[in-house]
Amino acid sequence: AQSVTQLDSHVSVSEGTPVLLRCNYSSSYSPSLFWYVQHPNKGLQLLLKYTSAATLVKGINGFEAEFKKSETSFHLTKPSAHMSDAAEYFCVVSLGPYGNNRLAFGKGNQVVVIP
Amino acid sequence: ETGVTQSPTHLIKTRGQQVTLRCSSQSGHNTVSWYQQALGQGPQFIFQYYREEENGRGNFPPRFSGLQFPNYSSELNVNALELDDSALYLCASTTRREAVDTGELFFGEGSRLTVL
Numbered sequence: 001a002q003s004v005t006q007l008d009s010h011v012s013v014s015e016g017t018p019v020l021l022r023c024n025y026s027s028s029y030s031p032s033l034f035w036y037v038q039h040p041n042k043g044l045q046l047l048l049k050y051t052s053a054a055t056l057v058k059g060i061n062g063f064e065a066e067f068k069k070s071e072t073s074f075h076l077t078k079p080s081a082h083m084s085d086a087a088e089y090f091c092v093v094s095l096g097p098y099g100n101n102r103l104a105f106g107k108g109n110q111v112v113v114i115p
Numbered sequence: 116e117t118g119v120t121q122s123p124t125h126l127i128k129t130r131g132q133q134v135t136l137r138c139s140s141q142s143g144h145n146t147v148s149w150y151q152q153a154l155g156q157g158p159q160f161i162f163q164y165y166r167e168e169e170n171g172r173g174n175f176p177p178r179f180s181g182l183q184f185p186n187y188s189s190e191l192n193v194n195a196l197e198l199d200d201s202a203l204y205l206c207a208s209t210t211r212r213e214a215v216d217t218g219e220l221f222f223g224e225g226s227r228l229t230v231l
Contacts, residue, residue, distance in 0.1 A: 034219070043117060044158070044205065044222040090157050102148065102171050103220065105157030 002027045004074075004091045006106035014114045019063075019078040021109045023091030026072065032094040033074045034103070035065055039087045047089070050074060061085070086113045117141060119223035121206050127229045128196050136191040136226045138206030146170075146211060147189040148220060149181060152203040164189055165211070193228075201230045 005024045013019050025031055035047040048059025055067045061084075065076045074091060089109045095102040118141035128134050140147050146165045150158035160173035164183035178194040187208070193200055204227075207220035 036222075041224070043119070043224040044207075045117075046219055046221075049219060095160065102160050102163055102173075103150075103158075104160070105150075107155075107157050 002031060002093045002095055002104055004033075004093045004104065004106040006091050006109055008109060009107060010110045010112070012112045012114060013081045015083055016080050019076070019081045019085065019111065021076040021089050021091075021111070023065075023074045023076065023106060024072050025074060025091075025093050027093060033065075033067065034092040034094075035059065035063070035074075035076050036090045036092055036105075037087050038090065038108075044090070047076070081111075081113050083113050083115065086111055117221040117223065119144075119206055119208050119221055121204075121223040121226050123226055124224070125227045125229075127231060129231050130196055130198060132196050132230075133192065133194045134196060134228060136193075136204050136206075136228070138189045138191070138208075138223060140187045140189065140206075140208030141221050144208035144210050144221070145187050146209050147183055147187065148207045148209075149189070149191045150205040150207065151175070152205055152225070153199075154202070158205055161191070196230045198230050201228060203227050 003026045033050040036044045038044050048057045050057050050067045058064045063078045091106040092103045120139045122137045148163040149161040152158040161175050162172040163170045167183045180192045182190045203225040205225045207222045
């Protein structure tokens with residue numbers, strides 16, 4: 001079954017320092033992978049997506065993620081954290097073959113940005 | 116803003132009652148999915164509707180049911196509410212083309228249900 005694992009449920013970073021959120025996936029076929037962000041009292045917003053094209057994916061707000069099949073990983077990074085990055089981040093895998101948009105979410109990373 | 120709207124935003128029910136949550140999908144989107152997000156957890160897939168038919172279901176009991184209307188809006192109904200049903204219920208919509216091309220979903224802000 002398709003699933004994702006996010007460690008470090010809470011992550012604290014200082015403003016201006018790099019952000020790294022780790023995600024490992026399990027999938028029996030080439031997966032579609034996503035990172036979504038959820039700000040307090042807001043809906044989920046897509047940050048970026050991997051759909052078997054380039055392995056380095058650039059998203060909104062300066063975030064990017066690299067798909068590494070050998071490591072079954074899809075870690076999210078940003079070179080310099082901003083206060084507005086404080087939110088919950090979810091790594092997500094599609095539940096079915098490509099074109100099936102049912103999603104399995106990880107447990108999330110709550111990111112706190114320290115001024 | 117995704118254009119997906121949900122109502123009500125908050126509601127409180129007691130155990131054993133029934134609840135209906137509503138979702139208006141983004142214009143042009145014909146596929147609607149529902150997710151349950153318990154406190155401190157990631158969202159869990161409940162079911163998906165396409166052209167008014169259920170098109171996939173997660174690991175939820177039959178007391179969770181849904182409808183999709185000709186205008187693609189949708190309802191989630193939960194009967195015989197239990198305390199563990201307390202959660203944020205998220206609706207997401209997309210087009211069939213988007214589903215095939217990217218799998219991306221567009222989420223509403225959710226309905227927060229509290230069961231006492």
